[in-house]
Amino acid sequence: MDVHCTTCGEPWDVYHLRHDAIYETDLSHAEAKAWTGLSPQLKLLDRYREKFKAVGYEFGGSVLNVMRCPGCSKDAKPDSDKAAFKAGIVELLGDDEDGIAATMEDFRL
Ligand SMILES: [Zn+2]
Numbered sequence: 424m425d426v427h428c429t430t431c432g433e434p435w436d437v438y439h440l441r442h443d444a445i446y447e448t449d450l451s452h453a454e455a456k457a458w459t460g461l462s463p464q465l466k467l468l469d470r471y472r473e474k475f476k477a478v479g480y481e482f483g484g485s486v487l488n489v490m491r492c493p494g495c496s497k498d499a500k501p502d503s504d505k506a507a508f509k510a511g512i513v514e515l516l517g518d519d520e521d522g523i524a525a526t527m528e529d530f531r532l
Pocket residue numbers: 428429430431432433490491492493494495
């Protein structure tokens with residue numbers, strides 16, 4: 424399953440976002456591995472958001488809500504309609520990452 428970047432539309436594999444993207448950051452292997460076992464909310468503590476941002480990823484309320492990605496051009500801005508739609512899906516489904524992924528895929532978000 425893929426979800427798409429809100430800014431550039433690049434598709435991102437859901438498994439990659441949940442399990443692999445963290446290894447692109449400068450966290451130690453042990454810490455990155457520990458991250459994959461955290462709850463969806465703890466995964467987006469400020470510390471981790473900063474690490475992701477340093478390698479190009481910015482997320483909304485879920486790691487499946489990609490607001491900006493490494494493929495985005497520097498000055499590109501997120502699509503505000505899509506951003507609002509995706510924020511609503513995440514709010515509705517909360518920690519249900521499978522549900523979020525399936526819903527975003529249904530709407531090609
Ligand atoms: Zn992007």
